[in-house]
Every structure is written in C-alpha cells, then in structure tokens.
Amino acid sequence: MDAEPFDPAAILPDELLERFRVRAADTDRANAFPDADLAELKKIGYLAILVPEDLGGSGWGLAEASVLQQRLAGAAPATALAINMHLVWTGVAKVLADRGIDALRFVQEGAAAGEVFAFGISEAGNDLVLFGSGTDAVPHPDGGYAFTGTKIFTSLGPVWNHLGLHGLDTSSPDAPQMVYAFVPRSEVQTGRVVVRDDWDTLGMRGTQSRTTELHGALAPTDRIVRRIAPGPNPDPLVFGIFSVFELLLASVYTGIARRALDLAVTAAQKRTSKRTGRAYSQDPDIRWRIAEMALAYDALLPQLETLCRDVDERADHGARWFSLLAGVKHRAVTAAKSIVDEAILVAGGSSYFSASELSRLYRDVLAGLFHPSDPESAHATVATAWLGAPEE
Incomplete structure (x- = not known):
C-alpha cells in the first residue's frame, strides 16, 4: 500500500492553528508554558512526526518536518520553538538510524509514547558549543555518568521527561572525551537537577527555556549515547x-x-x-x-x-x-x-x-x-x- 501523501493542512489544520494563535498572546502575557498547545500536539502524534511508522510515528523526513514547523510557527512561534528542541532529538535519532546507528532508538520509542525530550547543550560563555563543554562528566563504575554544571536556554523546562545533554570526561584513561547522554526527570526529585524558574525575557516567553543546574545528575548506562573526542569532529x-x-x-x-x-x-x-x-x-x-x-x-x-x-x-x-x-x-x-x-x-x-x-x-x-x-x-x-x- 502506498504511503498517504504529505498534507501539512491535514496534520495542522487551520482551526487548530487558530486556537494556538489565540492562546499565544495569553501565553506571552502570562510568561507561561503553552500546556494546552502541547496537549493538542501530543494528541495528534506531533511529537513523533520524525519517528518511523514501524515504531509508532508518522515516518516523515526532515523536509516535511520543516514545512510543519513553518506552519506551526506562523501561529505560535514560542510553541514551535519549544517543540523544535524535542524534534531535534527525534531528528538526530533519524539521522543516525538512516546511517545504521541505533543509539537513539529509545528516543524514537519515547516520542511515540508521548514523552518529551529537551535539549541541554547551551552553556554560558561556551562558544565551542558541540566541540567542548564546561560541564563535568564523571564516569560511574556501572557505566553511567554523573554530570555537574549549568545549562542555559533549556526549552521545555517545566515539562520535559528526558534531558539530552553533553559534558566533558577528564578522568577516564582515554580522556578527554565528550559524553552525550540523557538524564531522566526523576533527577529533579532527587535534587541532582534543579530547573530554575528564571525565564523572564523579551520574547519567545512560552518556550520557558529555563536555566538547568546539574549537581551530579545521573545518566544510566543505557542512556549514554556517545563518547567522542572534543573539538571539530565528523562524528x-x-x-x-x-x-x-x-x-x-x-x-x-x-x-x-x-x-x-x-x-x-x-x-x-x-x-x-x-x-x-x-x-x-x-x-x-x-x-x-x-x-x-x-x-x-x-x-x-x-x-x-x-x-x-x-x-x-x-x-x-x-x-x-x-x-x-x-x-x-x-x-x-x-x-x-x-x-x-x-x-x-x-x-x-x-x-x-x-x-x-x-x-x-x-x-x-x-x-x-x-x-x-x-x-x-x-x-x-x-x-x-x-x-x-x-x-x-
């Protein structure tokens, strides 16, 4: 059976976008997260637009996701930007899977189940971005890592289920190594992750891109995605x-x-x-x-x-x-x-x-x-x- 043709207006119909547009003004004024938008996006399976159909997603590619995000941003820019950071991880999972690397399958399965993945890479003053980190990544004997540092502009602050982040391992025999991993929301309850309520900005207020403090936040062994050398890297x-x-x-x-x-x-x-x-x-x-x-x-x-x-x-x-x-x-x-x-x-x-x-x-x-x-x-x-x- 042929796949259904891609129709952006069927996925994000005008009446849905109009509700988002009306709410966007209230979200901005209240400096709040667009919970109602997220609930509706979850209901239509939007979190999994980049997830393969056999894993419960829509099976679209980056080209289709780009068109949908343009459409969503025209109604509610902050909602689109916040969801963008989740879609980055599902998009990365697709890029890796397309190249034979299954390291982020749990991201795809989680997104299909309605889980939200946040992007915790930005750090104050770190102009190396992906090529370095001021966050310490300390290895545990069981293969996990503990992360200590501060991430800024962490969109989806109030609602994420998993925080994808990086840090620098300086203590392993092959150090230094950049470590990419995911920390669960349960680390907020332990106090090892602190999500500050400090997002009071000029615009894009609905993203709630709050500062995230990491105090030995634990990423388990099965959530350590990659260890690579710092600096420019073709990984x-x-x-x-x-x-x-x-x-x-x-x-x-x-x-x-x-x-x-x-x-x-x-x-x-x-x-x-x-x-x-x-x-x-x-x-x-x-x-x-x-x-x-x-x-x-x-x-x-x-x-x-x-x-x-x-x-x-x-x-x-x-x-x-x-x-x-x-x-x-x-x-x-x-x-x-x-x-x-x-x-x-x-x-x-x-x-x-x-x-x-x-x-x-x-x-x-x-x-x-x-x-x-x-x-x-x-x-x-x-x-x-x-x-x-x-x-x-």
Missing part, C-alpha cells in the same frame, strides 16, 4: 545535531517571516490613505516594501527544502556541510527580522501596541540572533569554507 552524532538544529531553527523563523508578510498584506489592503482615498495596497512605496519582503521570503523556501532533502537522502557535501547549514540558519533569521521590521512599517502605529500580533512577532523574532550559529560563528564558518582556516 554522525555531531553532524546530526548540527544539521537538524540549524534546519529546524531556520524553519521556525521562516514561519514567522511568512506570518509577518501575511499580516502586512492584510494591513495594506485594509488601510486607506486620507491623502489619496485609496487603499495602501495601491501606494507604490508600500507595494515596493511588500515586494521586498516577499523576495526575501521566497528565497528561503527552496534553500530549506533542498538542504532538508539532502540530509534525508544522505547527500555528501563533504567539508561544506557546516557552512551550508550555518548559512541557511543565518539567512533565515536575518531575513525574518527584516521582514517583521518592514511589516510593522506597513501596518503603522497600531503595531506598536502590545496587543498587536506584530508587536509580539517583533519581540519573538529577536531570539533567532542568539541561537547557534550566531552571526559571528556563521561568518567564521563560511569564511573558513571558502578561504581556509585563518593563520595562527
């Missing part, structure tokens, strides 16, 4: 995290860009010039501005689709992979920010009020600048790809 896990993270982030901000463009078009059609008596949609300056927005947005879609397909189909871009991935994330974020800026100018002064959806999008889109790869890292990566490593 499939590193590639999986970087590729899925960058592409799904770009998808979220592309979704925000589309929503801002749609709101600008609506505003231009509804507003009337007192000077000319005509709709702003007939004003040549406004038309030029919206055309600029659309030109920037349209360029993002084929880039995203192509690179997502390339990951799904195991294309070989060799050493260029990291510059391509960092580049598309950077372009999506900067384009989205510019598009939201322009939409606010088209909509006029009403968008300055906090009740305006554009006002919220303006704050939400700023978060894109802080995700890896940040502008400095993206430019350094691309410069190295074209010019070679800088001289010592």
Whole structure:
C-alpha cells in the first residue's frame, strides 16, 4: 500500500492553528508554558512526526518536518520553538538510524509514547558549543555518568521527561572525551537537577527555556549515547545535531517571516490613505516594501527544502556541510527580522501596541540572533569554507 501523501493542512489544520494563535498572546502575557498547545500536539502524534511508522510515528523526513514547523510557527512561534528542541532529538535519532546507528532508538520509542525530550547543550560563555563543554562528566563504575554544571536556554523546562545533554570526561584513561547522554526527570526529585524558574525575557516567553543546574545528575548506562573526542569532529552524532538544529531553527523563523508578510498584506489592503482615498495596497512605496519582503521570503523556501532533502537522502557535501547549514540558519533569521521590521512599517502605529500580533512577532523574532550559529560563528564558518582556516 502506498504511503498517504504529505498534507501539512491535514496534520495542522487551520482551526487548530487558530486556537494556538489565540492562546499565544495569553501565553506571552502570562510568561507561561503553552500546556494546552502541547496537549493538542501530543494528541495528534506531533511529537513523533520524525519517528518511523514501524515504531509508532508518522515516518516523515526532515523536509516535511520543516514545512510543519513553518506552519506551526506562523501561529505560535514560542510553541514551535519549544517543540523544535524535542524534534531535534527525534531528528538526530533519524539521522543516525538512516546511517545504521541505533543509539537513539529509545528516543524514537519515547516520542511515540508521548514523552518529551529537551535539549541541554547551551552553556554560558561556551562558544565551542558541540566541540567542548564546561560541564563535568564523571564516569560511574556501572557505566553511567554523573554530570555537574549549568545549562542555559533549556526549552521545555517545566515539562520535559528526558534531558539530552553533553559534558566533558577528564578522568577516564582515554580522556578527554565528550559524553552525550540523557538524564531522566526523576533527577529533579532527587535534587541532582534543579530547573530554575528564571525565564523572564523579551520574547519567545512560552518556550520557558529555563536555566538547568546539574549537581551530579545521573545518566544510566543505557542512556549514554556517545563518547567522542572534543573539538571539530565528523562524528554522525555531531553532524546530526548540527544539521537538524540549524534546519529546524531556520524553519521556525521562516514561519514567522511568512506570518509577518501575511499580516502586512492584510494591513495594506485594509488601510486607506486620507491623502489619496485609496487603499495602501495601491501606494507604490508600500507595494515596493511588500515586494521586498516577499523576495526575501521566497528565497528561503527552496534553500530549506533542498538542504532538508539532502540530509534525508544522505547527500555528501563533504567539508561544506557546516557552512551550508550555518548559512541557511543565518539567512533565515536575518531575513525574518527584516521582514517583521518592514511589516510593522506597513501596518503603522497600531503595531506598536502590545496587543498587536506584530508587536509580539517583533519581540519573538529577536531570539533567532542568539541561537547557534550566531552571526559571528556563521561568518567564521563560511569564511573558513571558502578561504581556509585563518593563520595562527
């Protein structure tokens, strides 16, 4: 039997997204986690869109997940960004499985059962990101590890069931080694994991990306996913995290860009010039501005689709992979920010009020600048790809 065709509107129907959009304003205002959104996403199996059908998921690839995340972000950016971090792990599981590595099967099975996986990689001041860590990973005789350190921007803070993280093992015979593992929520009850209630930010408030303290947090033997040397590394896990993270982030901000463009078009059609008596949609300056927005947005879609397909189909871009991935994330974020800026100018002064959806999008889109790869890292990566490593 042929697989059912991919229909984003059937998976995330308009009426569902409208409920999310209405709730997004309340979530932002209350600085709360979108529990109702998560409940509805669980009900439709969204947590398992990247999980194979034989394991209880939808069996979609990264290309389809990108389209869905764009659609979700257009309604509720913070919900989309929070779920993104769960989808990163299910996406990494898919990347590994597609390459014959079954180390994250428990992630796939857990996601199909409705469990939530959080992404605990970011650390204050750690510009090495995946290539180093300030978190100590101490081996236990039974093969598990105890992690001590502080993770920041840990989305899904109030609701995750499993925290995927990394730390540096400096005591084993083959040290140093980067250790990637998963810590269960039960470590919160022991006090070895502390989830601070400190997420009070300018935008993306619904992600509740709280600071997470690790005080010897235990990851059991069967949740130690990978031990690899620190520094730049072609390991499939590193590639999986970087590729899925960058592409799904770009998808979220592309979704925000589309929503801002749609709101600008609506505003231009509804507003009337007192000077000319005509709709702003007939004003040549406004038309030029919206055309600029659309030109920037349209360029993002084929880039995203192509690179997502390339990951799904195991294309070989060799050493260029990291510059391509960092580049598309950077372009999506900067384009989205510019598009939201322009939409606010088209909509006029009403968008300055906090009740305006554009006002919220303006704050939400700023978060894109802080995700890896940040502008400095993206430019350094691309410069190295074209010019070679800088001289010592």
